[in-house]
Amino acid sequence: AQSVAQPEDQVNVAEGNPLTVKCTYSVSGNPYLFWYVQYPNRGLQFLLKYITGDNLVKGSYGFEAEFNKSQTSFHLKKPSALVSDSALYFCAVRDSLMGFQKLVFGTGTRLLVSP
Amino acid sequence: GAVVSQHPSWVICKSGTSVKIECRSLDFQATTMFWYRQFPKQSLMLMATSNEGSKATYEQGVEKDKFLINHASLTLSTLTVTSAHPEDSSFYICSAQDGTRVGEQFFGPGTRLTVL
Numbered sequence: 386a387q388s389v390a391q392p393e394d395q396v397n398v399a400e401g402n403p404l405t406v407k408c409t410y411s412v413s414g415n416p417y418l419f420w421y422v423q424y425p426n427r428g429l430q431f432l433l434k435y436i437t438g439d440n441l442v443k444g445s446y447g448f449e450a451e452f453n454k455s456q457t458s459f460h461l462k463k464p465s466a467l468v469s470d471s472a473l474y475f476c477a478v479r480d481s482l483m484g485f486q487k488l489v490f491g492t493g494t495r496l497l498v499s500p
Numbered sequence: 501g502a503v504v505s506q507h508p509s510w511v512i513c514k515s516g517t518s519v520k521i522e523c524r525s526l527d528f529q530a531t532t533m534f535w536y537r538q539f540p541k542q543s544l545m546l547m548a549t550s551n552e553g554s555k556a557t558y559e560q561g562v563e564k565d566k567f568l569i570n571h572a573s574l575t576l577s578t579l580t581v582t583s584a585h586p587e588d589s590s591f592y593i594c595s596a597q598d599g600t601r602v603g604e605q606f607f608g609p610g611t612r613l614t615v616l
Contacts, residue, residue: 421607428506428593428607429544475543488534488605492543 387412387480391491398466399499406461406474406494408450414482418459420450423473423493432474435459446470466498503527504596506608513584514616521579521611523594529574530596534605535567538591550577584615 388411398404410416417436421429433444440452450461459476476491503526513519523533532551536544548564550556550571558564566588568580577596581588591612595605 419604426591426610426612428504428609429595431604431606434604487546487549489546490543 387416387478387489389476389478389489389491391474391476391494393494394492395495395497397497397499400468401465404463404466404470404496404498406476406496408459408461408476408491409457410459410476410478411457412478412480412482414480416452416457416459417479417481418450418452419477419479419488420444420448420459420461421475421477421490423475429475432461466496468498468500471496471498502598502606504530504594504606504608506592506594506611508611509609510612510614512614512616515585516583519581519584519613521581521592521594521613523577523579523596523608525575525596525598525606528596528598528606530577530598531574532597533571533577534595534597535569535577535579536593536595538593538610544593547579581613584613586615589613589615 390409419434420432423429432448433442435442435452443449448463473493475493477488505524507522535547538544547562548556548558548569550569552571552574556569571577591610593610595607597605
């Protein structure tokens with residue numbers, strides 16, 4: 386079965402500094418990987434995805450993520466953090482061998498960007 | 501494009517009553533819809549997957565008679581929490597997927613249910 390690990394409950398970064406939110410995954414087939422962001426009392430907003438192709442994926446709001454097959458990782462990055470980036474971030478994976486579209490989510494990482 | 505709405509955004513009800521939550525895909529046809537439950541400071545827990553015109557597939561541990569899901573059309577799915585109790589209080593989020601965007605789910609804004 387597929388699984389996702391987000392090892393950090395919280396990441397603190399100063400505004401203007403680069404940020405990284407970590408994600409590792411486990412699948413039987415090929416991974417379809419996603420990052421979502423959630424603001425308080427809101428649903429999830431899609432940031433970016435990796436299906437195939439370039440390992441570096443660019444997404445919304447200046448975020449990007451790098452797919453690393455050997456390390457089974459898909460870390461989310463941004464070169465310069467904004468206070469408005471403070472939110473809850475979820476990594477999710479779908480296994481290409483799964484018969485339907487089930488997404489498995491990590492436990493989430495809270496990002497706090499200080500002014 | 502790819503907007504999913506939920507109604508209501510929040511609801512407060514008395515214990516023992518039933519509550520219906522609607523999930524609509526506004527600008528695309530959703531062949532598959534998903535219902536999640538999220539507890540405070542926790543991740544999303546998939547409750548069930550529904551395909552239009554067929555019975556929902558429930559995840560292990562989710563009572564199908566408690567959480568009734570209907571996906572009657574390609575743009576609407578409903579979740580009914582029957583005989584709600586305080587432990588059913590939670591944030592319920594739906595998502596929808598069409599057949600053309602591989603793997604991408606579009607999420608509704610969520611519904612906060614409080615059972616008194």
